[in-house]
Amino acid sequence: ATNIKSGGKTPFAGIVHAITLLLILIFFGKWAALIPMATLAGILVVVSYNMSEWRLFVKIFKSPKSDVLVLLTTFLLTVFVDLTVAIKFGIVLAALLFMRRMSEKTQVGYITSSIAEQATDEDDVIDEYRIKQKDIPSGVEVFEINGPLFFGAADKCRDTLRGLEKKIKVLILRLRYVPTIDATGLSALENMFTSAERDGTQIILSGVQSSLFEKIKRSGLLKYIKNENIQPTINHALECARKILKGEKVIMELTMRDVVKAFAVPEKTVNNWIGKKGMPCVKTNEQYRFNYIELLDWALTNKITLTSNILAFGEVSDCGDNVVYQALRNGNIHYDVPGDNKEQVLKNVVDLLELPPNLNRESLFDLLQAREEIMSTAIGNGIAIPHVRNPVVLHIEQPSITLCFLKNPIDFKAIDKNPVFVLFTLLSPSVKTHLLILSRLAFCLQNEKLQEYLQMKATPEQIFAEIILLESQLATAKKESGKG
Template sequence: MNSKLDFKPQLFTTLRNYNKKTLMADVMAGIIVGIVALPLAIAFGIASGVTPEKGIITAIVAGFIISLLGGSKVQIGGPTGAFIIIIYGIIQQYGFEGLTIATLMAGAFLILFGVLHLGTIIKFIPYPIVVGFTSGIAVTIFTTQIKDLFGLSIDKVPSDFIEKWWCYICNFGTIDWWCAAVGILSVVVIAVTPKFSKKIPGSLVAIIVMTVAALLLKQFAGVTSIETIGDRFSVSNAIPEAHMPTITWDTIKELVPPALTIAVLGAIESLLSATVADGVIGDHHNSNTELIAQGVANLASPIFGGIPATGAIARTMTNINNGGKSPIAGIIHAVVLLLIFLFFMPLAKYIPMACLAGVLVIVSYGMCGWRSFLSLMKNPKSDVTVLLITFFLTIIFDLTVAIEVGLIIACLLFMKRVSEVTDVKLIENEINEESDMIKGNLEHLTIPEGVEVYEINGPFFFGAGNRFEEVMAAFGDRPKVRIIRMRKVPFVDSTGIHNLTNLCEMSHKDGIQVVLSGVNPHVHAALGKAGFYESVGEENICSHIKIALDRAKEIVGEKK
């Protein structure tokens, strides 16, 4: 692993050739993205179980740092829907102080991921797992919004997924039709706005229209049942003071699992977003730099009362579609949000909760990726298994369990597939050398009497370690020499070395000499380091099958 720190923020690279035209494009994109981010930040904050201003603070602080230090030109950071369920669960179990500590720990983990050059590795997390937990999160977010969307009169909604839906069904008779109208119309407005304007975000249009409608209904029609943000929260535009929580060793040990979940999910989502952006703008982001920036952002956000943040695909695409060229657009987006927070935040108290529920319904629909889900259902059974297990574990239990179990199953299936690729076979009578045939030499190599030749084709690791016993059990003869061809073995692990050592010891007891042929330098070094050559003898390690056959003839001759 390369020990050199891979930290090269894109901002400083793009500023070398920056000009007025690029600045104007970034300013316009930044303003639009800031306006788009406003309703989402408020909605994500409330849905996560915190006050609306904490969502905006997160978008300001984290959004600024991710653009300042990130490895992508156009990445926009902030709170996202993927974190809603995790944050809500952590607050319920550990309180807001626990969330703050878990977010700080996640920030440290993300920086460590970047320093250890894990950026490229994280992108190899199996696609069925990503689709499974993303779809599961989308279903869970949708489920949490039913009460507010329809204005149901429920004192306390159960946390369990199945119990929650049963509670909704039992209490659906308490529906408030005014709230339901606001919620459903908000969904319709958000869905149809892009058909009229690509620039104006539908969520902002829905919030403005529904807020005005709710105020008019209250003023002139006496409708007071439409709950607003101000009815549930006290809204403030005061910039929070920096606060560092009290951290103990016991707290750290307790919060490692949720902190790792935040870090892994944040890394996956940010790198996925950056990769999607690369495909659109024809660029390449620096994964490790992006992870370090995400880590710093998640260290700063909770100190100012914020929640976990990551790269947001929807806002990043909005940035690209509106002409964003560099990280300056992301910085301007954070400044726009700060100005809105300082001067217009008190107006947020008039926004109907049903309208925010409508915004999150659209967010959950965008996240669910039902087309990808259905297409994966046509894939091999192993992929379908990982997909469904991750999906159902996400909605029934939680994301931490889903990711852990999903990764374990995916790893086991991967090892099974690799072990199936590795083949051990007995070569009888003659060996046809492919390399000689390519050169035009069709000479066949005859296997002497009393010699068996086995060939390993593929990696020889613990998943394929018992293949020798299986193959040799089919043959009752006892040769004088066993040649093992390893020219197609790219690597060997400790279990493979252990099995080879056992084979040599068993063969030695039976009076059979083992000769290795075609061992590549990497495998040769691994065998030598493990002390394998002490049991087989350095003279019985041959670079080519011809040399191995000559050596076998010598041994047979000596034994005769």
């Protein structure tokens, strides 16, 4: 304390102070022993007075009662028990009071139609995440949480949900303003999800931040939520809810019959893929269900031929003919990207991406890494398509494909064991767009001429021209088969 009062605040000052005291003890100890105790007592009184900061002590009594409680508790424990005990107890007490204060700041409640109508068109231009001037459909409730979801706020969450007496068809959980969540908050969400599942209510997550999404995913709560029910904004969530009420499927959840037709193989082959090749699926009531995104990823990784039927699931009626080309123009092409391993390459690729200001590069890198840990995005022939597991957490407006030719081939754990030399990094604003572009890109990458262009590191003009040609051929085939 004397050292700090004298201006020595760095670690080096502490070392000098300790060495000085050691030298005094070794070389001048016998003379120091001759100093009268009364003199040492006087020095200690002066030092203690300077350390006490009694003026600040008095000021704290004007602070909130919780701060006064921490001060008095720590002070009394120091006097009557021990300084170490007082410090430990004070830190724990201050932490508990801080969490209580933060939980009180967290607002939990339902958004009604009247509240939704307060936003003007001008507001919507400024903030796309605000609810537009549309009624919340009957049978839909928007449940909003503002602030960290700690244990105190978790109790609020439960109490508010108990107040909902009527059964609803869709519950939109708006988490845009939730920066973090603890185990109690995750438990509250799980109770909410299980209750909704029991009542036949579908849950839609809206505006989930990437860090929060990772915590929810690691906790295993995503099993209660369909992939298509994770939406980037509240307006996307409301549109998703309207489709659910109309009985429309936002993203096709495939049955065994769908998969058999899509891959043009017998059911026995699909069962063999499930057992021996790890085809992703969920078994419910003795029936298999398949998610299109996971199925497409699996097919690409295992080099399963993509038929026009499986690609048709990713198509939407209002899509253009050159979506891959446009996405590639948005992302650009880069040559000789350095890196000695997968992690370095992905990091360098993320640094090259043109990202909106609200998208953190480190968070995107973590999401891409997490996706690679689940299953490699290498599809064989030296090609990989890095992408996040759920695109809506990115909160971007335009899709992009960034094509990167690597300086050195890298082991991506591809199923054909070949090192990867080219990456197509895909970023999408929504699940629907992600499906469309991924399926179209997969179709293009099966073309031998495009593979030759990639092998020879062709110019952007050659690659763009070939992709435009391939997409036009796909559009023509769709029209001829009556799908266009």
